[in-house]
Amino acid sequence: MSEILTKSRARNIFYGGSLFFIVVFVAMTIHSHRYVVEKSTAGMPLTDAVKLGKEVWERHSCINCHTLHGEGAYFAPEVGNVMTRWGVLDDPEGAFEILDAWMKAQPSGTPGRRQMPHFEINEEEMRGLADFLRWADQTDTQNWPPNDAG
Amino acid sequence: MKYKSQKVAYAYFIVAMGLFAIQVLGGLLAGWIYVAPNTLSELLPFNIIRMIHTNALIVWLLLGFFGAAYYLVPEESEREIYSVKLAYLQLIILVVGTLGAVASYLVGIHGGREFLEQPLWVKFGILVAAVIFLVNISLTVLAGRRTAITNVLLTGLWLLSLLWIFAFINPSNLSLDKMYWWFIVHLWVEGTWELVMASILAFLMLKLTGIDREVIEKWLYVIVATALFSGILGTGHHFYWIGLPEYWQWVGSIFSTLEVIPFFAMMSFAFIMVWKGRRNHPNKAALLWSLGSATVAFFGAGVWGFLHTLHGVNYYTHGTQVTAAHGHLAFYGAYVALNLAMFTYAMPVLRGRSPYNQVLNMCSFWLMTGGMAFMTFVLTFAGTIQTHMQRVVGDYFMDVQDQLEIFYIMRFGAGAAVVLGALLFIYSQLVPQREIVEPGNDAVVPESGQA
Numbered sequence: 080m081s082e083i084l085t086k087s088r089a090r091n092i093f094y095g096g097s098l099f100f101i102v103v104f105v106a107m108t109i110h111s112h113r114y115v116v117e118k119s120t121a122g123m124p125l126t127d128a129v130k131l132g133k134e135v136w137e138r139h140s141c142i143n144c145h146t147l148h149g150e151g152a153y154f155a156p157e158v159g160n161v162m163t164r165w166g167v168l169d170d171p172e173g174a175f176e177i178l179d180a181w182m183k184a185q186p187s188g189t190p191g192r193r194q195m196p197h198f199e200i201n202e203e204e205m206r207g208l209a210d211f212l213r214w215a216d217q218t219d220t221q222n223w224p225p226n227d228a229g
Numbered sequence: 230m231k232y233k234s235q236k237v238a239y240a241y242f243i244v245a246m247g248l249f250a251i252q253v254l255g256g257l258l259a260g261w262i263y264v265a266p267n268t269l270s271e272l273l274p275f276n277i278i279r280m281i282h283t284n285a286l287i288v289w290l291l292l293g294f295f296g297a298a299y300y301l302v303p304e305e306s307e308r309e310i311y312s313v314k315l316a317y318l319q320l321i322i323l324v325v326g327t328l329g330a331v332a333s334y335l336v337g338i339h340g341g342r343e344f345l346e347q348p349l350w351v352k353f354g355i356l357v358a359a360v361i362f363l364v365n366i367s368l369t370v371l372a373g374r375r376t377a378i379t380n381v382l383l384t385g386l387w388l389l390s391l392l393w394i395f396a397f398i399n400p401s402n403l404s405l406d407k408m409y410w411w412f413i414v415h416l417w418v419e420g421t422w423e424l425v426m427a428s429i430l431a432f433l434m435l436k437l438t439g440i441d442r443e444v445i446e447k448w449l450y451v452i453v454a455t456a457l458f459s460g461i462l463g464t465g466h467h468f469y470w471i472g473l474p475e476y477w478q479w480v481g482s483i484f485s486t487l488e489v490i491p492f493f494a495m496m497s498f499a500f501i502m503v504w505k506g507r508r509n510h511p512n513k514a515a516l517l518w519s520l521g522s523a524t525v526a527f528f529g530a531g532v533w534g535f536l537h538t539l540h541g542v543n544y545y546t547h548g549t550q551v552t553a554a555h556g557h558l559a560f561y562g563a564y565v566a567l568n569l570a571m572f573t574y575a576m577p578v579l580r581g582r583s584p585y586n587q588v589l590n591m592c593s594f595w596l597m598t599g600g601m602a603f604m605t606f607v608l609t610f611a612g613t614i615q616t617h618m619q620r621v622v623g624d625y626f627m628d629v630q631d632q633l634e635i636f637y638i639m640r641f642g643a644g645a646a647v648v649l650g651a652l653l654f655i656y657s658q659l660v661p662q663r664e665i666v667e668p669g670n671d672a673v674v675p676e677s678g679q680a
């Protein structure tokens with residue numbers, strides 16, 4: 080091995096090969112980007128309300144307790160399919176009402192139960208948040224999660 | 230110390246160890262909230278504590294890498310660092326940014342992408358610090374002797390800094406947001422950081438075992454080649470269920486399985502070098518940490534990573550405590566232990582003393598490593614039960630969590646051992662015991678003659 084694979088050959092393989100994989104990866108990324116925009120998330124328009132909802136989601140760092148599409152913290156339930164779980168995926172008004180009621184009831188204060196904080200969220204933002212969660216829920220996630228429990 | 234400017238590393242290592250303490254204390258508190266959920270729930274909720282825990286981790290690991298670079302580049306390039314002032318300026322920017330970030334988390338101002346919660350001004354600060362660092366180190370390397378170790382280290386550091394650009398790209402389309410988010414998170418720990426890890430490990434092996442440089446450097450290129458060839462397309466193992474095309478299930482499964490190879494190679498490399506090496510270096514603790522790092526990285530990243538990386542398995546385990554188990558052992562083995570190996574090696578030199586207090590340091594190794602291993606086991610059990618109850622049977626999340634309490638209690642115990650180990654480590658590095666007083670002369674430090 081020592082004669083065939085010299086240090087400079089090993090170095091060239093490293094640089095050349097890496098460049099090759101970077102190029103392939105970039106090409107697949109471009110394709111995936113288009114696929115997301117045109118197919119997997121195209122089921123519901125990306126409205127200003129959805130965008131606002133995403134901002135609200137980020138402002139309160141919900142991701143550091145919950146998972147969303149299985150990513151985030153493992154302290155609180157999956158929310159990528161919460162609108163399905165609540166049965167309001169296709170009902171904007173119902174989604175807003177049930178989410179609003181839920182958020183206003185936190186923290187529950189139940190001893191020995193994990194607590195969700197109270198957040199100051201106005202009506203427009205709450206509607207956005209509900210739309211954002213419905214938008215996320217309609218994404219084509221290759222049938223994940225396996226069931227409604229998330 | 231051969232070069233005066235290596236001293237810069239000392240300041241980096243001190244700050245890094247301070248943040249390490251904050252990180253594990255934050256983790257312990259987060260673990261306690263799992264056991265007693267009403268703790269601080271209104272004052273300092275779980276999400277804020279978790280942010281501090283994970284952000285402190287990333288920042289101290291990076292500070293450790295920067296410090297390691299400032300320590301080893303002069304020796305490799307055979308010259309002083311281009312500008313010591315710039316190096317301290319970079320550190321000050323990073324410290325101000327870190328303190329600013331923690332303060333703003335505590336008052337509830339933060340972003341909402343996991344690990345990238347820093348306020349925008351802090352993200353810019355990190356960018357500026359990275360640019361200063363790259364300029365400073367690159368000018369040093371270009372002016373001096375070129376070695377494979379500095380080549381690979383620099384390639385890793387340049388690429389990881391470039392990827393930081395994605396911290397500023399946050400599409401309003403959630404699936405795109407997630408895809409680009411992984412460009413940082415995955416391509417750091419399973420790509421660019423592996424280059425940094427491999428080159429630091431190679432440097433330590435060179436110093437500790439006395440093996441021929443040619444042999445070590447060839448290995449180094451082979452290892453980092455397998456890391457990037459597998460790791461880049463391996464990103465696909467995060468693209469299964471977030472709205473991306475189905476082909477990632479195959480690409481991700483195959484290439485991320487190959488990601489085990491570089492970790493196996495690093496472990497083999499470390500052991501073979503030690504067996505073949507002739508040098509009997511007095512810093513036994515540094516050797517223990519180096520071998521420990523390579524081994525635990527193989528188990529944490531390689532074995533525990535493979536455990537849930539095939540898409541058929543990941544469909545069920547995705548986002549459960551199995552992920553948390555893997556994340557902990559992988560980060561600990563690959564990056565925490567590696568940094569601690571470098572600190573253990575360099576601190577006695579930087580402080581101008583012979584290796585000292587080895588026993589305490591080695592105790593801290595076993596305490597921390599034992600604690601992290603136990604934490605990984607209990608979280609894996611918890612995750613297995615969770616996967617079955619929640620993903621297969623379909624029980625509701627909160628009901629399942631109630632059944633897992635015993636594991637969370639044990640995780641807290643394991644965490645307490647880790648915290649003790651971490652504090653012991655810091656103590657053994659900083660508090661002098663049986664100090665060997667030398668007349669301010671580098672020549673008597675055992676490192677100097679060698680290299």
Ligand code: HEM
Pocket residue numbers: 143151152153154252253254256257258259260263279282283286552553556557558559560561562565640641643644645647648
């Ligand atoms: C005192 C010891 C520690 C305890 C008790 C602890 C506890 C925790 C807890 C409770 C979480 C949140 C998990 C969740 O979202 O449900 C967490 C996350 C995390 N911790 Fe620790 N931790 C400790 C040490 C460490 C160490 C030493 C590392 C690095 C090696 C580390 C790296 C991480 C990472 C990367 C995450 C995010 C995991 C993910 O998103 O999958 N922790 N930790």
Ligand code: HEM
Pocket residue numbers: 149150151343418419466467485486488489526529530531533534535536537538539543546547548549552555556557559560563564
């Ligand atoms: C030192 C290297 C590694 C580190 C530090 C690391 C760390 C992590 C962390 C922190 C996460 C959770 C991210 C989140 O918050 O969502 C994660 C997820 C994951 N890692 Fe790694 N990892 C490493 C190497 C590997 C390797 C080599 C493999 C495969 C063989 C692997 C497979 C996975 C998979 C499949 C997931 C997704 C888990 C899920 O679906 O929930 N990792 N890793």
Ligand SMILES: [Fe+2]
Pocket residue numbers: 415419463464466467
């Ligand atoms: Fe990954």
